[in-house]
């Protein structure tokens with residue numbers, strides 16, 4: 001049982017993978033409750049893909065063990081494979097085949113009986129809004145549609161766990177939002193557990209629980225809300241009539257070092273909302289605007305890894321405007 005009392009559908013104990021001297025995964029203990037959207041975060045090279053590949057039976061651990069849906073990933077690799085769906089970054093759809101043909105191929109691969117496959121295909125095409133593209137060649141679909149089809153295909157054999165490695169990389173924010181509509185319904189309506197890696201913190205917010213990994217080790221694991229609560233400080237940004245005088249006043253009256261930025265001054269306090277009235281009453285310099293931003297997952301990521309999380313393609317445009325330090 002996990003700390004939350006739910007049975008773990010993914011469990012690792014001392015899971016380790018070494019490539020020569022490189023410890024890609026250095027003894028991971030993880031318990032993912034059933035029906036959860038579990039996000040796996042970490043900087044480049046943290047060991048996320050290595051972990052996911054071991055869980056999916058694509059890679060053999062150097063030591064330790066992992067189980068998925070109650071099956072050992074080494075001893076019972078076939079059972080694990082039947083229990084999981086995979087959606088990886090590189091598409092493995094056959095672009096010359098139609099949408100339906102791709103799904104039928106998957107059904108044959110997993111020995112899904114013909115009648116059941118027929119029902120599943122109809123249902124999943126509805127779920128992913130692709131019913132009207134059933135007979136279209138995959139190469140004629142947009143990138144977002146292809147990703148939706150990959151998700152439909154990953155779910156065809158009714159897996160208990162769906163592994164997604166950066167499911168929305170390369171998609172525009174709107175398409176990303178649509179994909180997430182489907183993903184969020186899966187645990188609720190289909191009891192599927194989702195295990196995903198992402199570089200998008202806006203997506204991490206959708207996860208029921210998050211694990212942050214670095215250097216092959218698990219740094220922390222909790223709900224997004226509790227992870228942010230650890231930061232325990234709000235970012236206060238102010239624009240004033242005289243930033244230099246304001247910074248001096250903030251230093252002498254409150255003992256706080258405010259940093260200057262293009263937008264004005266900023267600093268952190270435990271309770272921003274409570275601090276603002278004091279600030280306004282004690283500062284003689286005119287204040288034009290005050291913004292208080294609670295901690296974001298970006299702050300959490302920075303706190304634990306010393307780095308900000310970034311999409312390899314550049315900043316994430318869907319991120320809520322969070323503080324940058």
Ligand SMILES: Nc1ncnc2c1ncn2[C@@H]1O[C@H](COP(=O)(O)OP(=O)(O)OP(=O)(O)O)[C@@H](O)[C@H]1O
Pocket residue numbers: 019022023024042043044045046047048049050051
């Ligand atoms: N086949 C391999 N041979 C040698 N070293 C490897 C191999 N695969 C991964 N590594 C190393 O293991 C470490 C973890 O890599 P991994 O790909 O698991 O990280 P990641 O967190 O998925 O990174 P990214 O976010 O960049 O995908 C890195 O130092 C990487 O260079």
